Amino acid sequence: MSATILDGKATRDAIFEDLRVRVAALTERGVVPGLATVLVGDDPGSHAYVRGKHSDCAKVGITSIRRDLPEDISQAELEGVLDELNADPACTGYIVQLPVPKHLDTGALLERIDPAKDADGLHPVSLGKLVLGEPGPLPCTPSGIVALLRRYEVPLAGANVTVIGRGVTVGRPLGLLLTRRSENATVTLCHTGTKDLAAEVRRADIVVAAAGVAALITPDMVRPGAAVLDVGITRTEEGLRGDVHPDVREVAGFLAPMPGGVGPMTRAMLLANVVEAAERSLAAQS
């Protein structure tokens, strides 16, 4: 039997409906949420994601600001742009599109963002709040994964989850999210040093593949009925490839495909972070 598809686009559309109403309520009370994006260089994938973020903003009524910058910008110049956004009242939240060119220090850039405007949940203060279990913006892909699993009622409490990839945008924060008491899953975080990846995947109830290696997860590795979420994207001459082999669909119980699964959820959770931050600031004013 073929897997039930975890439909990220349909789930995103439902989230946008809710956000549209909340943005209208904020705007009526004089708070206009505004998302800025900071994009460095010419990477076509990053340009496509940033375009998508701006078109999402238009759909829910969030104003958006673009800062597209040249590949050879210096760290100091780029930090100057972040300082301007920190001071700009029209920008209530912003992101630095990752990855940035190699000569730039990603950690220092993320740290430069005013934590109150951290729309991506990647500032050290936001990640610290996640570790401490305090409220704050959550990294978008991990929170999108949890929202998608919840929407399709995939059981999380007590589940064995194998996450492949230890990056700061997906693997590491996802491990923190899924081991909160509210999710209560047991997480194995796999990476290039993992001795027997197939064995770690085989014992999982839920597999999240975020390695960026095309077709890394093959049907023989997946326990029949498991939920498999494909987060990896590899651009090849034949088109986009996910980390999950297409035949996994015949073995898995649930499948978040690439495209159409986790990606749209990442975009939805970004806007949710912007709206939640605006709501928090309004509550703090009153």
Ligand SMILES: Nc1nc2c(c(=O)[nH]1)N[C@@H](CN(C=O)c1ccc(C(=O)N[C@@H](CCC(=O)O)C(=O)O)cc1)CN2
């Ligand atoms: N500052 C950040 N940088 C990056 C993040 C992030 O969350 N914050 N995540 C990724 C890129 N990303 C958003 O920025 C992103 C990736 C993929 C998708 C998406 O919708 N993918 C489509 C398929 C891909 C395509 O059509 O090109 C899908 O899965 O359906 C959205 C956002 C790294 N950088």
